[in-house]
Amino acid sequence: MHITIFVTGGTFDKEYNEITGKLYFKDTHVREILESGRSLLEVEIKKLMLIDSLKMTYEDRVEIAQNCSDSESRHIVITHGTDTMRKTANVVSKRNLSKTIVLTGAMIPYKFGSSDGLFNLGCALAFVQSLPIGVYIAMNGKYFRWNEVQKNKRLGRFEKI
Amino acid sequence: MHITIFVTGGTFDKEYNEITGKLYFKDTHVREILESGRSLLEVEIKKLMLIDSLKMTYEDRVEIAQNCSDSESRHIVITHGTDTMRKTANVVSKRNLSKTIVLTGAMIPYKFGSSDGLFNLGCALAFVQSLPIGVYIAMNGKYFRWNEVQKNKRLGRFEKI
Amino acid sequence: MHITIFVTGGTFDKEYNEITGKLYFKDTHVREILESGRSLLEVEIKKLMLIDSLKMTYEDRVEIAQNCSDSESRHIVITHGTDTMRKTANVVSKRNLSKTIVLTGAMIPYKFGSSDGLFNLGCALAFVQSLPIGVYIAMNGKYFRWNEVQKNKRLGRFEKI
Amino acid sequence: MHITIFVTGGTFDKEYNEITGKLYFKDTHVREILESGRSLLEVEIKKLMLIDSLKMTYEDRVEIAQNCSDSESRHIVITHGTDTMRKTANVVSKRNLSKTIVLTGAMIPYKFGSSDGLFNLGCALAFVQSLPIGVYIAMNGKYFRWNEVQKNKRLGRFEKI
Numbered sequence: 332m333h334i335t336i337f338v339t340g341g342t343f344d345k346e347y348n349e350i351t352g353k354l355y356f357k358d359t360h361v362r363e364i365l366e367s368g369r370s371l372l373e374v375e376i377k378k379l380m381l382i383d384s385l386k387m388t389y390e391d392r393v394e395i396a397q398n399c400s401d402s403e404s405r406h407i408v409i410t411h412g413t414d415t416m417r418k419t420a421n422v423v424s425k426r427n428l429s430k431t432i433v434l435t436g437a438m439i440p441y442k443f444g445s446s447d448g449l450f451n452l453g454c455a456l457a458f459v460q461s462l463p464i465g466v467y468i469a470m471n472g473k474y475f476r477w478n479e480v481q482k483n484k485r486l487g488r489f490e491k492i
Numbered sequence: 493m494h495i496t497i498f499v500t501g502g503t504f505d506k507e508y509n510e511i512t513g514k515l516y517f518k519d520t521h522v523r524e525i526l527e528s529g530r531s532l533l534e535v536e537i538k539k540l541m542l543i544d545s546l547k548m549t550y551e552d553r554v555e556i557a558q559n560c561s562d563s564e565s566r567h568i569v570i571t572h573g574t575d576t577m578r579k580t581a582n583v584v585s586k587r588n589l590s591k592t593i594v595l596t597g598a599m600i601p602y603k604f605g606s607s608d609g610l611f612n613l614g615c616a617l618a619f620v621q622s623l624p625i626g627v628y629i630a631m632n633g634k635y636f637r638w639n640e641v642q643k644n645k646r647l648g649r650f651e652k653i
Numbered sequence: 654m655h656i657t658i659f660v661t662g663g664t665f666d667k668e669y670n671e672i673t674g675k676l677y678f679k680d681t682h683v684r685e686i687l688e689s690g691r692s693l694l695e696v697e698i699k700k701l702m703l704i705d706s707l708k709m710t711y712e713d714r715v716e717i718a719q720n721c722s723d724s725e726s727r728h729i730v731i732t733h734g735t736d737t738m739r740k741t742a743n744v745v746s747k748r749n750l751s752k753t754i755v756l757t758g759a760m761i762p763y764k765f766g767s768s769d770g771l772f773n774l775g776c777a778l779a780f781v782q783s784l785p786i787g788v789y790i791a792m793n794g795k796y797f798r799w800n801e802v803q804k805n806k807r808l809g810r811f812e813k814i
Numbered sequence: 815m816h817i818t819i820f821v822t823g824g825t826f827d828k829e830y831n832e833i834t835g836k837l838y839f840k841d842t843h844v845r846e847i848l849e850s851g852r853s854l855l856e857v858e859i860k861k862l863m864l865i866d867s868l869k870m871t872y873e874d875r876v877e878i879a880q881n882c883s884d885s886e887s888r889h890i891v892i893t894h895g896t897d898t899m900r901k902t903a904n905v906v907s908k909r910n911l912s913k914t915i916v917l918t919g920a921m922i923p924y925k926f927g928s929s930d931g932l933f934n935l936g937c938a939l940a941f942v943q944s945l946p947i948g949v950y951i952a953m954n955g956k957y958f959r960w961n962e963v964q965k966n967k968r969l970g971r972f973e974k975i
Binding site: 342347349350352354438439440442443444484485487 | 671672761766809
């Protein structure tokens with residue numbers, strides 16, 4: 332089973348710039364996270380962009396969807412900022428692909444010593460191997476059909492609707 | 493969906509005793525691991541034993557299998573030492589339960605700052621929600637039917653047979 | 654030997670707010686850092702303020718200096734943002750106290766899993782026990798008389814002048 | 815100021831062998847620890863041996879003392895197992911060197927995600943720059959003349975005698 336991970340940025344990959352004191356993107360940590368988890372999955376990682384999902388344009392989402400279409404893989408994980416994860420899932424779902432596609436993210440940057448990114452990525456990789464065709468969001472150990480979930484911004488968690 | 497985690501010990505839960513300089517079991521870290529991953533799953537954690545799986549007796553494995561039978565949950569994760577994971581899976585499989593049961597473990601203790609326990613637990617929890625009835629082993633991001641995998645002790649990884 | 658630590662904030666104590674995605678101060682981590690380092694020093698920790706040192710006013714610095722004067726301790730460590738550490742040291746030095754006073758800080762927040770805060774605090778606590786009376790800045794394993802050092806903002810390090 | 819660190823092993827540098835499940839020495843982590851603390855000290859690190867201090871022979875201690883004599887540095891830190899740190903300090907002290915020599919160690923291996931090694935090394939490096947000539951043990955944030963301290967093995971800490 333061949334899995335592709337499309338990296339788009341989000342809190343997941345943010346880092347702290349010690350010179351400016353601000354958060355920024357330097358590069359993706361997905362490879363490093365998989366190694367820390369001792370993953371032996373055959374995974375292709377493709378970085379599409381590294382942006383905050385609040386700054387993602389419609390064109391960005393179309394680019395992500397196009398990559399899902401073009402990919403030869405039938406098992407796709409997308410790392411994504413949590414704020415507009417559902418919007419991108421919507422654009423991707425319009426393609427009606429015969430693929431299992433799972434979007435995931437993190438509430439705290441991996442580089443800040445937190446663990447939700449690693450846990451969520453583990454869950455997403457397991458779900459993408461075992462769930463039927465469809466577009467899903469995997470957060471907090473759970474999976475949701477993309478149109479049955481929303482982010483509770485006050486509590487910082489994903490909830491079924 | 494209600495998930496039960498049966499804790500049996502293994503490298504997963506080992507700690508370093510700074511007075512004796514030896515490894516030992518104090519308590520399970522499964523609850524702590526789930527919190528670090530920000531899991532929101534409804535999970536019941538039941539500690540059956542805390543032992544090195546090389547020291548596990550046949551009676552121990554029967555006790556684990558009996559707990560799987562008795563549990564009201566149809567989704568069961570078992571944390572277990574990697575060395576005899578397959579033996580316990582064999583005993584559990586004899587029960588022919590209408591449940592999805594996933595055994596998982598770690599190569600490095602969670603308390604040593606490693607990440608494979610967290611990653612494996614995330615994967616196991618995702619697989620137990622999405623795989624059909626059966627007994628599985630989830631390690632290194634992959635899942636295997638219990639009788640189609642073996643531990644490569646030289647490399648410290650699980651491989652399909 | 655009795656040591657007092659005055660906490661004023663700085664990068665040292667910053668945290669990530671996962672709801673807003675911004676950095677902020679919640680509380681000091683000095684006690685936690687000392688425990689993680691297994692310190693057995695008798696230390697009194699007094700939080701004077703929790704602010705970014707770029708926002709520190711002259712009145713803030715006078716308050717810090719006044720606390721140094723008022724303290725019964727002759728060994729004082731001040732945790733402080735790195736950007737204006739020298740300015741505060743200048744105000745403190747005007748008091749000509751018969752005390753050893755060491756200012757220290759961090760380039761990366763302790764809560765981001767970094768280690769420079771712990772290392773610097775260890776160094777500062779050692780220097781404050783062993784250096785003669787005076788006002789010093791301890792960063793990157795070194796100590797400097799307060800008026801013989803400046804922060805190289807481009808490289809994010811302290812250098813002798 | 816030029817500082818030399820002599821590495822001898824001890825808990826400080828122990829690692830977990832995930833294949834055998836046992837603790838062992840692979841290499842020293844002192845360089846890595848200094849980088850994680852963002853040390854900018856000019857430090858020469860020389861690995862003399864990597865052993866458990868309970869297995870250290872008299873000849874090993876003489877070798878350490880000889881290296882202290884031969885070194886051109888007047889500021890020497892020795893990383894050492896805590897159990898026989900005092901014995902080695904005794905052998906070193908016999909040389910009556912005009913140097914400041916500080917022995918330090920850790921109760922928990924650095925590789926297990928603990929912090930006492932980093933904290934102790936920070937303290938030791940600060941003490942070695944600021945204490946007068948003599949042989950000292952630095953643990954738990956404190957320094958002791960080598961003949962005024964003993965390890966409380968039950969509590970795992972160093973105490974003045």
